[in-house]
Amino acid sequence: MHNVPTMINLTPKQLRKAADLQEKIQLLQEELGQILGGEVSSPVETTELGKKYKFSPAARAKMRAAQKARWAKIKGTAPSVLPTDKPQKRKMSAEGLANIRAGVAKRMAGQGKAPATKGKMSAAGLANIQAAQKARWAKAKKTG
Numbered sequence: 001m002h003n004v005p006t007m008i009n010l011t012p013k014q015l016r017k018a019a020d021l022q023e024k025i026q027l028l029q030e031e032l033g034q035i036l037g038g039e040v041s042s043p044v045e046t047t048e049l050g051k052k053y054k055f056s057p058a059a060r061a062k063m064r065a066a067q068k069a070r071w072a073k074i075k076g077t078a079p080s081v082l083p084t085d086k087p088q089k090r091k092m093s094a095e096g097l098a099n100i101r102a103g104v105a106k107r108m109a110g111q112g113k114a115p116a117t118k119g120k121m122s123a124a125g126l127a128n129i130q131a132a133q134k135a136r137w138a139k140a141k142k143t144g
Contacts (some may be wrong), residue, residue, distance in 0.1 A: 074099060 010018070037054065055063070076096030092100075 059084045074092065076099055077090060
């Protein structure tokens, strides 16, 4: 890849030469404008460098609705069509959650990895944790 010089990388001599060339270009454009009887714009002025395209509100609304529909399809829920000031928090359906988990498992299998599984706790293990917690609370209440 070519190393393109930027304003920061230029030497003072190169900057002076660039400024001189720019001045010559402006003088030639003024001269051309006098000959043609009007102003001649520079090529830099005619191109819209750095201009960002702005979508219309209608286009943004369509994009927003399409994105909501895509997420609703993934989650297995119906998209909300009513605009609100605050976004409504929706619970994901069990089917939607299963769809997401299946997709993750499929992607992980494609990479040769096993998906993480939730560990199950036995009833005895849960009872031990509950008993220890009750003992800690009793001790904390006793000491104040």
